[in-house]
Amino acid sequence: MLTQATEPLSTFFEYITYEHMIDNVVLIVTGTLHERDVQELLEKCHPLGMFDSIASLAVAQNMRELYRLVLVDTPLAPYFSECITTEAYLEDVYRFCQKLGGATSEIMSDILVFEADRRAANITINSIGTELTRDDRKKLYSNFGLLYLPYGHEELAVCEDIDQVRGAMEKYPAYQSIFSWLSYGETQLLDKAFYEEEVKRLCLAFEQQFHYGVFFAYMRLREQEIRNLMWISECVAQNQKSRVQDSVVFIF
Amino acid sequence: MEVSDSGVESADEIVLDFLDSMDRYLVLVDGLSSILRQGWFDLASARHSMSSSRMSSALFDLKIHNASTTLQLQQADPGKMSPHFDLCKWVSSENLDKSSEDKKFKKNELLQQEDSLQSHHQEPKDNISEGNGSVANDNNQAQKERLKSLSMFGALVAPKLWSSQLSFEKALETLVEIANTRASLLQAYDQAQQNMKKTD
Numbered sequence: 008m009l010t011q012a013t014e015p016l017s018t019f020f021e022y023i024t025y026e027h028m029i030d031n032v033v034l035i036v037t038g039t040l041h042e043r044d045v046q047e048l049l050e051k052c053h054p055l056g057m058f059d060s061i062a063s064l065a066v067a068q069n070m071r072e073l074y075r076l077v078l079v080d081t082p083l084a085p086y087f088s089e090c091i092t093t094e095a096y097l098e099d100v101y102r103f104c105q106k107l108g109g110a111t112s113e114i115m116s117d118i119l120v121f122e123a124d125r126r127a128a129n130i131t132i133n134s135i136g137t138e139l140t141r142d143d144r145k146k147l148y149s150n151f152g153l154l155y156l157p158y159g160h161e162e163l164a165v166c167e168d169i170d171q172v173r174g175a176m177e178k179y180p181a182y183q184s185i186f187s188w189l190s191y192g193e194t195q196l197l198d199k200a201f202y203e204e205e206v207k208r209l210c211l212a213f214e215q216q217f218h219y220g221v222f223f224a225y226m227r228l229r230e231q232e233i234r235n236l237m238w239i240s241e242c243v244a245q246n247q248k249s250r251v252q253d254s255v256v257f258i259f
Numbered sequence: 260m261e262v263s264d265s266g267v268e269s270a271d272e273i274v275l276d277f278l279d280s281m282d283r284y285l286v287l288v289d290g291l292s293s294i295l296r297q298g299w300f301d302l303a304s305a306r307h308s309m310s311s312s313r314m315s316s317a318l319f320d321l322k323i324h325n326a327s328t329t330l331q332l333q334q335a336d337p338g339k340m341s342p343h344f345d346l347c348k349w350v351s352s353e354n355l356d357k358s359s360e361d362k363k364f365k366k367n368e369l370l371q372q373e374d375s376l377q378s379h380h381q382e383p384k385d386n387i388s389e390g391n392g393s394v395a396n397d398n399n400q401a402q403k404e405r406l407k408s409l410s411m412f413g414a415l416v417a418p419k420l421w422s423s424q425l426s427f428e429k430a431l432e433t434l435v436e437i438a439n440t441r442a443s444l445l446q447a448y449d450q451a452q453q454n455m456k457k458t459d
Contacts (some may be wrong), residue, residue, distance in 0.1 A: 030310075030313075034312055036409075037318055039269060041322065042320075042322050043321060053312065083301055132414050132418065133416060137406060137415065139414070144315075154263045170419075198307070207340060237306075237307070238303070238307050239302040241306075241307075245296070245299055245300060247300055254304070
């Protein structure tokens with residue numbers, strides 16, 4: 008599809024692949040630090056995120072070399088400061104979609120804003136109990152989203168437990184429904200709630216016509232199907248079939 | 260069969276010891292099964308939450324490093340105490356020679372490392388008996404070591420991965436307890452056998 012597409016759709020398709028490129032770069036760099044075989048790591052990479060010089064990532068000895076030898080010639084170069092940040096990528100996609108305008112901008116903004124806010128919540132929850140300072144935590148949040156202004160990120164940055172995260176997010180009507188049926192202190196169902204909300208927004212992309220959001224939504228919904236299958240497989244393998252409903256998200 | 264009162268009581272005590280040990284052993288085995296089940300489920304949940312690219316066997320650290328948890332065996336005195344297993348958890352890697360992490364170990368150096376590890380492993384157990392302040396320090400140290408071992412999956416991991424780690428840690432403790440209970444069970448059984456032979 009990418010080779011058949013013209014601008015700006017081809018750029019839109021490329022943006023979809025950048026997220027997987029970032030994941031692959033992180034996988035290879037981390038695996039190399041842990042002295043894993045490069046071929047083994049390349050087999051685990053996502054096919055949408057492959058690029059020509061990906062194997063050279065294993066040669067770099069530090070972040071400067073990583074950028075100079077490999078990343079500078081890839082589309083990921085703008086997202087590299089002290090390290091590769093998915094937040095920079097999300098902001099870039101958001102700006103690009105805003106420029107496209109029309110239904111694409113409307114649909115994609117809704118999806119990306121939710122993605123940014125979800126990432127902020129997950130970063131906060133995952134950093135509870137670690138040595139990450141409040142300032143460092145705030146630096147990891149994207150510079151857009153419902154929580155960005157005025158005080159959402161400020162409140163999230165000082166949260167010390169999941170109930171405080173809940174309190175910070177419940178103030179926004181869009182996220183009240185997510186937390187309304189969760190009990191206090193629950194984290195696994197929160198993941199499922201976020202996935203369900205994401206699927207709801209992705210499905211809405213198919214309600215409108217003549218926009219690029221359907222391609223993004225299609226990819227993301229396919230990924231959700233894969234997640235569902237993997238979860239069901241794990242439950243069957245562990246003889247915990249009664250727990251399948253804990254994380255399966257129904258689509259359409 | 261005539262048996263003196265003290266002999267009967269002694270025989271009863273031995274049989275009761277044996278039955279208590281057997282009960283404890285069965286309870287522990289059952290508990291171990293449910294702890295491991297929960298640990299594996301939490302691991303699957305963490306993988307579902309973090310995505311399979313962030314949690315896979317390809318990210319395991321294959322560099323040579325010292326074990327953070329070791330098992331010590333105190334050999335049994337002949338005819339008296341049963342062998343006893345002790346678990347030394349989350350020994351700080353900062354206590355060990357940092358420069359050795361950058362070298363390739365020869366076999367002799369590895370053996371020397373094991374000896375120094377055993378002497379370092381006594382320190383956490385001695386510290387616990389000193390008071391609440393040192394218990395808090397030990398807990399902080401253990402938490403740091405837990406964080407370090409999870410860092411192979413990234414700096415920010417899902418809470419379910421922490422739960423999984425705690426479950427497997429508890430499973431390890433239960434295994435050691437099972438080993439100790441089994442040793443006392445076998446000792447009680449031997450004593451009961453010997454008592455029966457005496458009374459026959």
